[in-house]
Amino acid sequence: MSNLLFKPLEASDIPALMAIYNHFVVHTTVSFHTEPVTISEFTESVIHPNPLYQTDVILLDGIVQGYVQVMPHKKKQAYDTTGEVTIYLHPDCVGKGIGSAAIQHIEAVAKERGFHSLISTICSDNNPSIHTFTKNGYIQCAHFREVGFKWGTFLDIVTYQKILG
Structure with a gap:
């Protein structure tokens, strides 16, 4: 990969990231939204008031290619050491190792912030994502x-988990 970079989300990144996300809403079962999200809905999903959580923009050669985030798994205090990992990549980036790099990046962020466990919930139809998480040591637990x-069509979800140690 020539020049892969992760940077903290800025408000100016939101339209490009929302366009990537809405592609999956409209064209796939990867997202369980059935209609494109609005700017306010998307903003709420990528910005969290607690600085423990983070969304980073994925740049390849200076061009936005997606985002990776660690967000709350549940809104109860006992879950505070578990984060939910989400990755969305531009469709042209799938299969190039960017997803694995994003997982490794967000795991480092999560470790620094004291997370013990990371979880990713994936539509069972999303084989590329399942493959990427499995390749990076995540185990199906649900x-x-x-x-x-x-x-x-009714859709299944699978949950993958990794204990960070």
Whole structure:
């Protein structure tokens, strides 16, 4: 990878990241949104008032290619050492190792902030994401059947976890 960089999210990054996310809303089952999100909905999903959580923009050769984030797993204090990891990459970037680099980056951020466990919840149809998390040491710990409904089809989700140690 020529020049891969992760930088903290800035407000000016939100439109480009939202466009990437909405691509998956409109064209795939990766997102369980059924309609494109608005700027306010997207902003709320990538900015958290607690500085423990973070969204970083993924840049390749200076061009926005997606984002990676560690956000709250649940809104109860006992879960504070567990983070939810999410990655969205521009469709042209899939299969180039950027997802693995993003996971390794966000794990380092999470360790610095005292997280013990990271979880990623993935649509069971999303084989590239499942492969990337598995390749990076995440283990499937749950499979929930038919919990989403999109385009006339019930969808499963799988949860992958990694203990950071």
